[in-house]
Amino acid sequence: MKKKIIIACHECDLLHRIESLPEGSTALCRRCHAVLLSHKKDSLNRSLALNITALILFFISNAYPLIEIKTEGICRATTLMGGVRNLYDQGFWEIALLVLFTAILFPGFEILSRLYLLLPLKFYKKPWHMSLIIKFIQKIKPWGMMDVFMLGILVSVIKLVKMVSVIPGPSLYSFFALIFVVTGAASAMDFHSIWEKA
Ligand SMILES: [Zn+2]
Incomplete structure (x- = not known):
């Protein structure tokens, strides 16, 4: 039956x-x-490929400078985490926390949780606490707001360009690509077929 x-x-x-x-x-x-x-067609392999790509881009986005600012002969580079620290140091701790969670921690957790589900299934093993992880992914997904953060960076870069020279760092490009890859990874994910496979 x-x-x-x-x-x-x-x-x-x-x-x-x-x-x-x-x-x-x-x-x-x-x-x-x-x-x-x-x-969805071949959802497991497509999601796995997209999430591994997302993890690599996430690593590059956090490890390399986002932008470099040159003013009066002084060159200052800042990373994503450096930006959060600067906001905190200037007293904007609420915004620092918001950026930390919505642009770094939640997207990172989302990618890792998806890989936690997909990798064992690829090798015909059921991941531990599967339903808990699926609920966790669905809970944190709306809180990943890398696109809003990216828009904020672009607006401030455009404003800064008039006053100082701004050089985009490798992280800016990878972060931009990450937004599209994470969106693709989320839409390739098929929880129904994950349940069936498990
Ligand atoms: Zn209906």
Whole structure:
């Protein structure tokens, strides 16, 4: 007998009994046609590749200078973490904490948690505390705001360019790429097929 799962439509609450979906197909609500479930193609390998790329970009973004500022012959480079420390030193500890959590810690935790789920599954092993980690990923996902932070950096760079010479560092490029890779990694993730594999 084929395994069936019961899903409530998130738009109209209609209950559906669904058999396991073939790869690349989507189940729609009978009443309002909202997407109930979609079984993405080769989701495990694609998510794994995107999350490993994200981890490398995350490392580069944090290890190298974000921008260098040249003024009156003095050159100052700052990293992401250095920026957080500067904000803290200037008394803006609330903003420093906000940047630390939304631009560094939450995106980092999100990438690591996804790899924690995907790597064992790739080798046909069930990760420990799977449901807890899935809940954790879904809880912290809205708090990753690298795109907002990037917009903030670009606005301040444009303003600074008029007064001092600003040189973009390697971290700025990798951080920009990281935003797209993390978004791709999140959309490639298919929790339904993860449950099925586990
Ligand atoms: Zn519906």
